[in-house]
Amino acid sequence: MSHHIVIGAGLAGAATAYALTARGEDVTVLERHTPANDRGSSHGSARIFRYAYPDRLYTELVVRSRDLWSAVEAAAGTELISVTGAIDHGDVRHTAELAEIFDAVGVDHEVLDPAQASERWPQFAFDTEVLFHPDAGVIDAETTVNTLLDLARATGHARVLTDWTVAEVTRRSAGGFRATSATGESVEAESVIVAAGGWLPALLGALGLPEGFLSALPRFEVRQEQAFHMPYRDADESGLPRTRWPTFIHKSSEIFTYGLPGGRDAGFAGQKLAQFNGGRVIDSALDQDGQITEEMRTRMIDYAKRHLPGLVPEPYAETTCLFTNTPNEDFVIDEVDGLVIVSACSGHGAKFAPLLGEFAADLATGAGGVPERFRVGAR
Structure with missing residues (x-):
């Protein structure tokens, strides 16, 4: 030992x-x-669990990781991943490539055209094919x-x-x-x-x-990311959505965003969304200030107005976190x-x-x- x-x-x-x-x-x-x-x-309490990677190695590693998550949940008698499903779309998300990897690895999925996807998820606005995989979800970090x-x-x-x-x-x-x-x-x-x-x-x-x-x-690049929680338009009296919301990744030539149902610390009352790697670069965690910029707030409000009609485009909660990138x-x-x-x-x-x-x-x-x-x- x-x-x-x-x-x-x-x-x-x-x-x-x-x-x-x-x-x-x-x-x-x-x-x-x-x-x-x-x-x-x-x-x-909200991080995305997904299988979609344009890289077979990472998708295979997610499959391995999910088995370990299940073992931890069983050992603790606690649910750590809430299954919501996930959608991927956007003109540079390359859903066909993702679907090909899913086919090779054996991940359940389907591809929908914009009309089909809009009918299933009217809370989103789609202009490309949409890849859906049902076993994705939200991790309570x-x-x-x-x-x-x-x-x-x-x-x-x-x-x-x-x-x-x-x-x-x-x-x-x-x-x-x-x-x-x-x-x-x-x-x-x-x-x-x-x-x-x-x-x-x-x-x-x-x-x-x-x-x-x-x-x-x-070279390690540390970014102070900014995330915004926006309320559901179809919320019930407690603020919870009447519509089932998946997690999403939207990668277009204009912007790269991600979102997920907000967790316990935001009252489960809205979708959490952010621009991927949109935060300011800092030297290390020592230099973070936890501040939300008006520029990013405005950008994400505008994004919600154009792409997420199922949300009220007014943040009710905001947070920062660190991404340390290679x-x-x-x-x-x-x-x-x-x-x-x-x-x-x-x-x-x-x-x-x-x-x-x-x-x-x-x-x-x-x-x-x-x-x-x-x-x-x-x-």
Whole structure:
């Protein structure tokens, strides 16, 4: 049995802790704030779970991940993914390519022309073919993080230290690592897994990574995304929709947007929508200010007026979150001399959380590998 340090208690970090403790490994999770806090990428109760990728590898990984989600839900007796179905449309979404991958992988789906889609979902305005896959849904991110950590602690092999800011990770002369906090506390372990999301760029220089590995890392771009909840026109007395709303991705030559039924933290009373990678670029999570810009608010109101007739185009709730992107949006999951990096997930990592945890646990224990294209040396 080995002891592992996990830096970061978001979705990836919590999933890693759970995967390791399920194998009988000891884990200390170090979180600079609190698990799933609103300064990271895993807060709130609404993230999209979908299978649609113009890349067969990712679709296959979603299938693998869904089995793991089901196992976590069964272990906890808690629903973490609400099934809503998902629609993809827009003149550059390439629905035929997505459908071809679904056929190859075995994902249930159908393609509708604009008239058929408008009849089924009159709350949307369509001008292209629409791809629908019914098994997509909405992830409750915050509940997932807490569930995974609770399951990890229940094994007796995990502890979670909060308000614990990692200042430095050094290698011990006797082997293994020592993580030191900003206040001088320390934790020692045989391996370290860094799942710090938007905090990773500011932390890289303090991890003692070999220069060759550091220089081979892709450029990380952190964005402060802005999301808006708009109420349903056909809401009942409690604000819930009378019409069933799927999640959606709309990728046109004009704008790339996504949306999903808002979760618990927005009262389930509206659709959450955002422009993909529309937020401002910041150096790291340290530089976020949580501010919504009037420019983006106006842009999304205008978008709703033109494309979402089923919504009242007036935000009743707004939020920011962090996307930490690589240039090609591929994940970075790799290990060097006992230190594992699990980041960045480029705004689409939530659905893979339990699988990311398994990948990280495999690398930390030497039990297995990861897809080669996620490794630093493959770039």
